[in-house]
Amino acid sequence: MNNKELAAAVERWGREHRDELVRDIIHIVNHKSISRPGEGGYAFGTDCKLCADAMTALGKQYGFTTENDGYYTMSVLLEGKREKEIGMLGHLDVVPEGTGWHYEPYQAIEKDGFVIGRGSSDNKGAVIMALYVMRCLKEMGIEFSHTLRLICGFNEEAGMKDVEHYLTMHEPPEYTIVTDGGWAMCIGEKGILTANLNQRITSGNLESMEGGVASNSVSGSAVVKLSGLNAQAVEMLAEGLEDISVCGEAGFTRIEAKGKAAHAAFPEGGESAIYKLNRFLTDHALVTGDAADAIKNLADLFQDEYGTGLGIAFEDDISGKTTCVGGLISYKDGVLTQNINVRYAIRHESERLLSDLKKACEERGIAIADLDYSGPRYTDPEAPVTKMLLDICHELLGEEYVPYTMGGGTHARKFPNALPYGPGGLKVENPFGNPHGIDEAVCIDSLIRSMGVYAVALVRLDAML
Numbered sequence: 001m002n003n004k005e006l007a008a009a010v011e012r013w014g015r016e017h018r019d020e021l022v023r024d025i026i027h028i029v030n031h032k033s034i035s036r037p038g039e040g041g042y043a044f045g046t047d048c049k050l051c052a053d054a055m056t057a058l059g060k061q062y063g064f065t066t067e068n069d070g071y072y073t074m075s076v077l078l079e080g081k082r083e084k085e086i087g088m089l090g091h092l093d094v095v096p097e098g099t100g101w102h103y104e105p106y107q108a109i110e111k112d113g114f115v116i117g118r119g120s121s122d123n124k125g126a127v128i129m130a131l132y133v134m135r136c137l138k139e140m141g142i143e144f145s146h147t148l149r150l151i152c153g154f155n156e157e158a159g160m161k162d163v164e165h166y167l168t169m170h171e172p173p174e175y176t177i178v179t180d181g182g183w184a185m186c187i188g189e190k191g192i193l194t195a196n197l198n199q200r201i202t203s204g205n206l207e208s209m210e211g212g213v214a215s216n217s218v219s220g221s222a223v224v225k226l227s228g229l230n231a232q233a234v235e236m237l238a239e240g241l242e243d244i245s246v247c248g249e250a251g252f253t254r255i256e257a258k259g260k261a262a263h264a265a266f267p268e269g270g271e272s273a274i275y276k277l278n279r280f281l282t283d284h285a286l287v288t289g290d291a292a293d294a295i296k297n298l299a300d301l302f303q304d305e306y307g308t309g310l311g312i313a314f315e316d317d318i319s320g321k322t323t324c325v326g327g328l329i330s331y332k333d334g335v336l337t338q339n340i341n342v343r344y345a346i347r348h349e350s351e352r353l354l355s356d357l358k359k360a361c362e363e364r365g366i367a368i369a370d371l372d373y374s375g376p377r378y379t380d381p382e383a384p385v386t387k388m389l390l391d392i393c394h395e396l397l398g399e400e401y402v403p404y405t406m407g408g409g410t411h412a413r414k415f416p417n418a419l420p421y422g423p424g425g426l427k428v429e430n431p432f433g434n435p436h437g438i439d440e441a442v443c444i445d446s447l448i449r450s451m452g453v454y455a456v457a458l459v460r461l462d463a464m465l
Contacts, residue, residue, distance in 0.1 A: 006459065007396045007452030013136045014448035022110050022444055024058060025128045028092065029108040029117035035093040035158040043071040044093065044162070048154040051092050055127075055152055062135045072165040073153050078134050080147040086461050087149050087173030088134075088454075089163070089411050089418065090127035090180055091156035094119035096213040098220045098261050100438045114432055114441040122263075122435035125442035126179035126423050127152055133454045144462045149173060156180070156411055157216065159372075163414045174465050175385060176418040177457065180410045182425025183450075184393045187381050188405030189413055190265075190319050191350060193342040193373035195357075197366050198335050199297065204289025205229070207252055209331040211274040213261075215341045217327050217436045218270030220261035222277040226286060229253040237284050243273070244280055255280070263436040264325040264341040265407035267305040270437075274329050274338075275302050294336045297364045302326045307342060311360045316347035318378070319405040343407030346376040377413040378405075388464060389421055389457055396453045399427070421457065423450030 001009065014021065031054060036045035043049075052074045059066040059076035067075040097105035097118045108117030115125060130150050137148075153162035194215055211222025231248035234255065238244040243258045257277035262270025278299040281287050287295050301309040307324035314322040328339035344353050350373060361368055379386055381403050393401055412418040426446040433439030 003456045007456050010455040011452040014451045025115050025125050026108040028124045029120050032106045033093050035155045044154040072162045076150040078148040080144040084146050085149045085173040086146045087176035088130045089151045089176050089178045090123045091153040093154045093157050095157050098213045116441040121442040123180045129447040133451050146462050163411050176415050178412045178420040181420025183422045184401035185403050186420035187403045188378040190343040190407045191376040192409045195371040196369045197338045199294040201291045204291030206291035212328040215327045215339050216264040218262040218267050219273045220259050222273040223256045225252040225254050261437045267325050311356045314348040316345040319346040
């Protein structure tokens with residue numbers, strides 16, 4: 001069969017097995033697999049362990065060999081004629097669901113051709129699609145020289161220790177398709193820096209403060225409790241502000257801000273509840289003592305999504321602007337902690353970024369803690385394998401999908417010879433939600449269309465390598 005004939009056959013098989021595909025996606029989405037390292041005695045927690053077990057059961061159900069890497073990762077294998085491997089790599093951990101959903105995040109449903117649930121598009125739907133590609137190729141009797149290995153990680157959203165551990169135990173595949181991207185392919189990823197900005201508070205009326213659900217998400221809600229205020233007077237200040245609510249609570253004034261959650265890699269569509277709350281508190285001088293200075297520092301430093309207030313704004317011709325999200329805030333044991341998640345442009349030098357960040361914080365007496373960063377990744381679009389995969393995408397999808405760079409961090413930054421290659425980003429309107437947001441959803445038709453592209457890519461890679 002030529003490329004188009006094989007792709008058509010695989011897509012036809014996918015439509016014949018559509019109900020099973022939806023059933024299996026829902027089954028995996030319904031596991032609340034938030035990565036919690038060490039919880040319950042497992043690598044990333046009991047929920048991730050149960051999700052790994054469910055994925056293992058699916059692999060065995062469809063006649064594949066499976067491996068478990070101590071619950072750091074698990075793999076499904078289609079044995080080839082030799083030991084060398086071609087990989088597909090995705091993740092089954094998810095970010096916390098947050099609030100404001102119109103559907104149950106872990107009781108997924110299919111509606112209007114979409115499966116709605118946390119992790120459906122990032123990245124569980126694509127992982128199950130990859131499993132179905134392997135299942136289809138196996139049933140069609142297509143033999144491979146390389147063994148096909150589908151690797152499923154459980155810490156992609158919270159540090160990527162899953163694949164770091166995998167690589168200490170295994171040789172990487174000769175080439176790996178990462179399922180966590182969009183068409184055509186992600187040839188570059190910005191660097192990622194995370195840190196906690198800590199301010200010691202010794203005086204004032206700040207009793208508690210918390211906001212956000214994950215470092216790599218724009219905060220959808222934030223709450224503060226203050227003492228010594230007239231709740232009714234504060235409520236009048238918030239009159240007409242749809243995103244600020246005020247009430248008296250057990251002798252305190254409780255103020256809550258609502259925002260719009262979004263992925264830290266694409267924060268422009270979000271609205272940070274933390275930023276809104278800090279501005280409201282500062283504009284109306286509601287906080288006293290040195291707590292007021294700490295809140296004002298944050299209101300000044302976090303003016304936009306680009307790190308302008310922190311002095312780290314930067315833009316290049318490859319990946320666009322550096323972005324900066326303050327996704328989490330907390331007040332505990334006299335320390336106000338603002339977490340930051342920076343996706344820095346590919347040409348933004350790490351040393352310059354760190355120097356500018358430290359300068360901005362030192363000027364305001366802010367201590368930087370828990371600093372961690374991972375450099376950018378870039379793949380030459382003219383490399384032979386990259387060009388071959390791009391040609392397959394264009395031939396089979398019938399449209400020109402441009403290679404892109406992004407602020408998202410995928411497992412590709414940890415694996416040699418790895419490239420995020422679809423299956424997201426087909427030109428289909430999503431009436432529900434996006435990754436890391438409320439009502440996250442994945443289009444089933446897009447996954448089935450992508451199956452044919454993946455099948456041809458695997459066959460061509462097997463021959464090329």
